[in-house]
Amino acid sequence: MFGSRSLALALALASPSLTMAASYSVSDTFIGSSFLSGFDFEAISDPTHGRVQYVSQSAAQSANLTSTTSTSFVMRVESKTVLSASGAGRKSVRIQSKKQWTTHVAIIDVRHMPQGCGTWPAFWEVGANWPFGGELDIIEGVNDLTPNLSSLHTSSGCTMPASRSMKGTAVFNDCNVENGANSNQGCGVHGVSSRDFGPPFNSAGGGWFAAERTNSAIRVFFWSRQDTTVPAEVKNGSSTINTSNWGSPTALFPSTSCDIASHFGPHNIVINTSLCGDWAGNQYASSGCPSTCVDYVNNNPAAFANAYWDIAALRVYT
Ligand SMILES: *[C@@H]1O[C@H](CO)[C@@H](O)[C@H](O)[C@H]1NC(C)=O
Ligand SMILES: *[C@@H]1O[C@H](CO)[C@@H](O)[C@H](O)[C@H]1NC(C)=O
Numbered sequence: 562m563f564g565s566r567s568l569a570l571a572l573a574l575a576s577p578s579l580t581m582a583a584s585y586s587v588s589d590t591f592i593g594s595s596f597l598s599g600f601d602f603e604a605i606s607d608p609t610h611g612r613v614q615y616v617s618q619s620a621a622q623s624a625n626l627t628s629t630t631s632t633s634f635v636m637r638v639e640s641k642t643v644l645s646a647s648g649a650g651r652k653s654v655r656i657q658s659k660k661q662w663t664t665h666v667a668i669i670d671v672r673h674m675p676q677g678c679g680t681w682p683a684f685w686e687v688g689a690n691w692p693f694g695g696e697l698d699i700i701e702g703v704n705d706l707t708p709n710l711s712s713l714h715t716s717s718g719c720t721m722p723a724s725r726s727m728k729g730t731a732v733f734n735d736c737n738v739e740n741g742a743n744s745n746q747g748c749g750v751h752g753v754s755s756r757d758f759g760p761p762f763n764s765a766g767g768g769w770f771a772a773e774r775t776n777s778a779i780r781v782f783f784w785s786r787q788d789t790t791v792p793a794e795v796k797n798g799s800s801t802i803n804t805s806n807w808g809s810p811t812a813l814f815p816s817t818s819c820d821i822a823s824h825f826g827p828h829n830i831v832i833n834t835s836l837c838g839d840w841a842g843n844q845y846a847s848s849g850c851p852s853t854c855v856d857y858v859n860n861n862p863a864a865f866a867n868a869y870w871d872i873a874a875l876r877v878y879t
């Protein structure tokens with residue numbers, strides 16, 4: 562007993578990577594109305610200049626932009642009103658967790674994500690004093706097209722090795738976005754599933770995204786609803802998980818040339834739907850979408866009827 566404990570201690574001191582946790586217990590479960598108590602609705606202006614107006618929790622609930630049942634949390638973009646070109650943007654919702662986590666696993670079970678021209682949905686994590694506390698984008702894309710990007714945004718001194726054992730394809734390997742470095746793009750990885758974003762994700766019934774953060778690596782996983790490889794513990798929302806048994810991740814961000822512990826502080830989880838703005842707006846024309854992004858958002862409310870999240874559960878494990 563004593564012997565094996567001192568062996569474990571010796572190993573831990575000798576090699577920090579051996580202390581990388583693989584097995585975790587659930588610390589927070591958000592299902593249905595617990596999103597209303599566990600998250601703040603942020604009625605702020607969109608820092609990425611989207612054609613949206615983020616509303617408060619009471620405004621979102623009274624306009625039915627959010628609703629809950631015992632098994633679902635829905636968060637949508639307003640889809641009934643034609644907007645004045647000189648007035649505020651289309652009403653949308655941005656929620657940020659009250660709690661913060663450092664090393665953890667987050668698993669989100671999503672039935673439907675916002676789709677349509679002009680939409681820019683995101684499920685992500687962010688620390689204080691951006692980019693010094695780090696940003697981890699788990700689901701992000703625009704206009705149904707630029708899909709399934711997972712990326713890190715950090716202060717300087719965090720880069721990714723060109724060759725990594727992951728399923729996805731690295732887009733850019735310098736994570737630094739300090740003072741607008743590298744056009745703020747961060748180090749991204751494109752997914753490989755044809756069902757991990759937008760309409761194909763939704764028509765397959767959605768699926769699960771998971772992000773694991775340790776001091777040795779950040780890893781992102783995706784399973785579509787009907788995948789035969791979904792770990793049972795992910796599918797059933799088990800109270801304990803062991804990420805060692807999940808196979809190769811879609812995206813791997815190792816600490817090889819990025820000290821994760823110093824580039825990532827405590828993180829809040831954020832879910833938002835922007836419209837147009839810096840990324841979706843700039844890529845709008847090349848995405849095969851009609852008119853201009855802002856005109857389309859102003860004049861076609863019904864086009865945003867499918868711009869909604871339907872989330873079955875979010876669990877955080879530590
Ligand atoms: C919405 O999410 C994206 C994350 O990809 C972020 O860049 C953008 O600033 C967010 N907008 C708001 C208002 O949070
Ligand atoms: C509110 O939205 C939910 C989810 O989309 C829907 O089921 C419900 O019928 C809506 N309620 C009203 C009053 O429109």
Ligand SMILES: *[C@@H]1O[C@H](CO)[C@@H](O)[C@H](O)[C@H]1NC(C)=O
Pocket residue numbers: 793794797799
């Ligand atoms: C969920 O799956 C795991 C892994 O197979 C299993 O150990 C656990 O008992 C299951 N839990 C429930 C509630 O079905």
Ligand SMILES: *[C@@H]1O[C@H](CO)[C@@H](O)[C@H](O)[C@H]1NC(C)=O
Pocket residue numbers: 583584803805806
């Ligand atoms: C997690 O899974 C790995 C690989 O199967 C195994 O070696 C390890 O013992 C497991 N950890 C726990 C706590 O079950």
Ligand SMILES: CC(=O)N[C@H]1CO[C@H](CO)[C@@H](O)[C@@H]1O
Pocket residue numbers: 706708709730751752753754755756757758759761762
């Ligand atoms: C749904 C979708 O478009 N998935 C894409 C994810 O990214 C890879 C790599 O860029 C594409 O091949 C997939 O089509």
